[in-house]
Amino acid sequence: MKKLKTLVALGLTIATLGIVTGCSNGASENNTKEETRTVESVKGKVEIPADPKKIVDISGSSEELVLLGHTPVATANVDSYETNKVPSYIEDKLGNAKVVGHSMMETMDIEGILAAEPDLIIMAPRQEKIYDQLKEIAPVVMLEDKSNDWEAKFKDVATLFGQEEQAQKWLNDYYKKAQKLGEEIKSDNGEKTYLTVLASSGQFMVFTEGGIGTVLKDDMKLPQPKNMPKQDSITLPTVTMEGLTEIDADHIIVIATESDKADLEKSTVWKEIRAVKDGNATILDASPYFSQAYNPIGRELLLQSIKDEVVK
Template identity: 85%
Template sequence: MKRLKSLVVLGVTIATLGIVTGCSGNSNNEDSNKKEETRVVQSVKGEVEIPADPKRIVDISGSSEELVLLGHTPVATANVDSYETDKVPSYVEDKLGKSKVVGHSMMDTMDIEAILASNPDLIIMAPRQEKIYDQLKEVAPVVMLKDEANDWEAKLKDVAKLFGQEEEAQKWLDSYYTKAKKLGDEIKKANGDKTYLTVLASQGQFMVFTEGGIGTILKDDMGLPQPANMPKQDGITLPTVTMEGLTEIDADHIIVIATDSDKADLEKSTVWPEIRAVKEGNVTILDASPYFSQAYNPIGRELLLQSIKDEVVK
């Protein structure tokens, strides 16, 4: 009988040890799994440990279209229409319409309370928002991306690198450039060697997209020629010319991005009808919203390819 009791006690002891050991083993496995579910990435602020597959991304850097292309729709965004800053651009409403707007990506501060309410597991920001960096890193891991200025392609590659999706990004870029060249060739075949000028109308003057925005779609991506008298661009600042300056540039076709007010100014102008491209009927006028900022983002840029072709080939 004593021997039986001893065996029972021994069995219970072994079972108890097994449970403890099993729990300990599970804990180690869980810790190991947690480590496997994160990755260390490089940011402007140095190395940052982020979730390997974040589910609730808040993007205030202006990279929301890049994220969407890579399959990471943010729960909150600062990618807004430049003229209606409380909403995302109309051309991406189907993709970003449910994302909470928490600010304007070109601004240095955001709606911190709205970011908190979004319960992020990753925040992506730009150097211009550095003054709120310390606040945000208490909420979730924060990656500060390099400011790539007008280099939209470099920005896409930077975002892809965060998630190890460089090949996916390159595949999209290859497809984009193939499409751009094809449509550019179609325009040249239809219109010959016309030169193209793209400008933003602004209170009687014009900001020229020499090396930025929609201008680079036509010049670099589609391979369409610019006029010989293009003003030089200094950094990211677009050069500005008067109405008379447009005459001196003397483009065969002018694409104007304008608000309703600026359109009205053009209609009232006595100089505008005398510009050669206007006289010849080779002018395309696009709404400032959403076309002004569309070319700085990949989804918008791709959509513009067909829009440009449809507008300049009649």
Template identity: 50%
Template structure:
């Protein structure tokens, strides 16, 4: 009887060991075809056709445009890290949110649980590199968040997808220019546009970033006089008095309900030309704060901006 029990116990332990090996080896097929790419840190071998990509760099939208699906992402909403911004819900809705791309650390256990065959991180998460490299091949990209086209092409170059990226960017810019021309025809060739974020009592002006760069660089709309210029990733900050000195014909005011309510209660705000003429579009901070930093977000804004302007006088 004892021999039988010992035999059964041994078989059970062996089975557990085999299951454990099977589980830990899942996704690490020795026959997977690999290729060498060059990222920020140098050369790295990655699968030719990765099937289980975890991206915490903030490039998930770019990867989707380039033909890759992600199972884990950090392209979450800037005001609520537990959800997707609305413009990425259809694109990334099946992926698990692991955090926010501007954070230096993510939940490693959650990444392991997804059993990735490729992990994409940015230089922001560099201190996680060694730890994540033990899970799967890691590609590190640099997302500067200053020029969206530069970030787009950087990611595309790492993955050898420059041609697809260039085609998408050119199509988008052609559409943005077309919509810009339609807006000029409707609201005046020389009409100027301002977009800003009201947040925690401060007013952040979008010039060369976010929605501002869509209006000026992509759509070719005029900047108002008195604009503070953006010199780096940080948005210029102005007071209410400084905002009133910006001579905009049309304004996109972005903010939380609380911040927008405070703004609307200000006599200085209510005394500006655009407000007095009813030429203001108010938009929620989520998703519009982040939207201009995403290629897909930019396209969605271009597609909706005419309706937004038309809603001013409804």
């Protein structure tokens, strides 16, 4: 009888251990199961990880991701003139990210994206042709193409992660800084007009409503000349050297490659432009200054650079 009781007790103990172990395994499985959430994209609703750890961004939104605390493992945010690497001003934040293409191009390094083992891929409509391939690698969110509206792009990325308030705080701080530095420039230089252009083989693309031009005009509230060429699309209007004379800005900021700088040095017309004769011409390197204004980190860094260059 005593032996029977011992066997029954042993059996109950084993059964109890089995139940506990079973519950423990179930809880473990539930805890390790990745949480997801559903977001809206150009392609409709997409289920993505609630907290993605390995993001590949080919949409051109890598700076926005960094500001929101999501540094990508692979990127297509590259220097416009050295497309095999990220811009120098953000190397300290994006330097470890693998470059898998140029965000303004239609195709990417698919093998490089695959090797990054992403749990989320962010892309733009211009890369539509590789959408199906990317879907086989990881969940894909296609954002609207707002490459010429840096603020709207930033807000879209923030919405994807539910971080709208964080993005808005950054924007508020940015605009306060821009206006403060703009006021300091006007205090030092007076009410001068400012023209920003990209030198291109003897001609000049004018940043009337785009790029660095909007940093000065919209953010820093610095006046433009009255004779600015109209810009009806995202394409920058182009003028000749004589066209610069007709615009007649008090201060000219030129973004130029080394060869374009050499052309300016040799030009007799350039030397006769009023702003140049008055010592109010600033020449910036094409790399990285051309693309900086289209991205938030680069745009913020431009504020102090502009003040340092135009206030002597």
